[in-house]
Amino acid sequence: MIVRSQIVGCGSYLPERVVTNAEMARMVDTSDEWIVERTGIRARHLAADGQTTSDLATIAAQRALEAAGIAAAELDLLIVATATPDHTFPATATKVQARIGMTGGAAFDVQAVCSGFVYALSIADNFIKAGQAKTAMVIGAETFSRILDWTDRGTCVLFGDGAGAIVLRAAQAEGTNQDRGILSTHLHSDGRHHDLLYVDGGPSSTQTVGHLRMEGKEVFRHAVANLAQVVGEALDANGLAAADIDWVVPHQANRRILDGTARKLGLSTDRMVITVDRHANTSAASVPLAFTEAFNDGRLKPGQLVLLEAMGGGFTWGAALVRL
Template identity: 55%
Template sequence: MTIRAVVKGIGHYLPERVVPNSEFEKSLDTSDQWIRSRSGIERRHFVAEGETTSDLAANAARAALDDAGLTPDDVDAIIVATSTADNTFPSAATVVQAKLGMEKGFAFDVQAVCAGFVFALTNANALILAGQAKRVLVIGAETFSKLMDWNDRGTCVLFGDGAGALLIEAQEGKGTNEDRGILACDLNSDGRHRDILFVDGGVSTGTVGHLRMEGKEVFRHAIEKLAATAHAALDKIGMSGGDVDWIVPHQANLRIIKGTAQRMQVPMDRVIVTVQDHGNTSAASIPLALSVGKERGDIKPGDVVVTEAIGGGLAWGSVVLRW
């Protein structure tokens, strides 16, 4: 028998404050139509004063545990994908561990920016296959509103805050593509392109810094690399776009999502799209979209799902799983 990392529960959390595009018209040379036409974004959520990334992550984790019918004591490990941890250290994951009241196991963060959840899920899968953990909470959580330059209309209108969590557990399979769980993963990075998407702060400057992005360059790389990594993961298990029930991409830009689906020859009615409601929530975007897709009855047991993301680094990757 083959061990598979199977989805046991899922959940998400969004801050209460909803920010429509029209709110930016008060302070920037922009408009609702301009933002929608370039990104597909209509609104996003921002955290309240004092609300942290670990708060969002813990709430999403609780929702995933409730969905699975389990408690924190049933979990062996927590991995949080984030670029906006509450502090330089300790990790957001250990803070979440404490907030959940989980006194055993281990917790750590993964930092791959918008690709963070894919990297975290791949690491969680490896832990389960290696026998290091039976159940792992994989969380993507971000408060990107704290990194925005509110005078830069090219970036500040694109991002939002939120969290999503996936609980995976070890189950036996037959070793075929008919198994439930993670079937294939593909990870990549290329540090030569680090300057097209970065934050100009950190320990080297003593400041938090602001997000900086060369939008056209990021767009070009995203279309090419997202389709390539999805095909690479599918090729590993002898599958193609025609075998996919749902693509759940990183929710950065509607034009990127459409372009990637076209390259994969998958129609848009088989793509989960939430960017209009959440904006770009970085590492949180895929688990948020997965949770919404499951909640509204789109993603069903047995469906083949491809997740794909690209972020600063550049770092990009994909995971193929059967729900």
């Protein structure tokens, strides 16, 4: 017998304000047709004035706890994946911890940009497997609208705000690929590609927050190759094939990246949970937002094999294979 981390609840939150491509076209030199053709994005949610990343994360966390049927006091670990924290310090996770009523355990942030949720999920899974936590919450939350250059039509149309959360609980399992829970996680990074996707500010460099900068074509090329590689790695590690996957819950960066990754893996996009058209790229929040939507509408069912994958600035990328 071994210990597996089982998903026992999930929750999400999207800010009330929805901004369509038509509205974006009134703000910057672009059009609905241009955005849809290149990205598949039709709308995005933007945080209200004064609404912070911890505000979004707290609502998602409360909804995940309710779905799991547990109290915050039962959590041993809370990890927030975010590239847009409320403050340089303390960790946004500690603000969420206080707000939901979690008074014990540990809370900290993880920064791996769009791969952040997969990184945080891997950390929580390893805490549980090591016996250092029995119940953990992993949150992806972003207010990317705060770091966008609203005069740069190549980037400002791509991103949105939101938060998603998943609750994990330790459970005994047989140690086979038929176990319920996280079967394996796989993380990678390559810092040589820093300048292809980054924010041009920070406490020790410019003493400012800065704005997001991206070389879109190069990011696209690396994303398709890296995601296909890490998905293959996850399947090989568990003696499984792409045909065994019931659902892929990918990072929602760009519809063309999703289609390209699916083709490279020989997967139908009908087996992908796609929210990029309505949510845009919400960075670390995109995987748990998409997961929660598919779980709540009944697409994700107990016993199914689900693959989570993401790539972000750094470059960072990773995958997690989960049986619900």
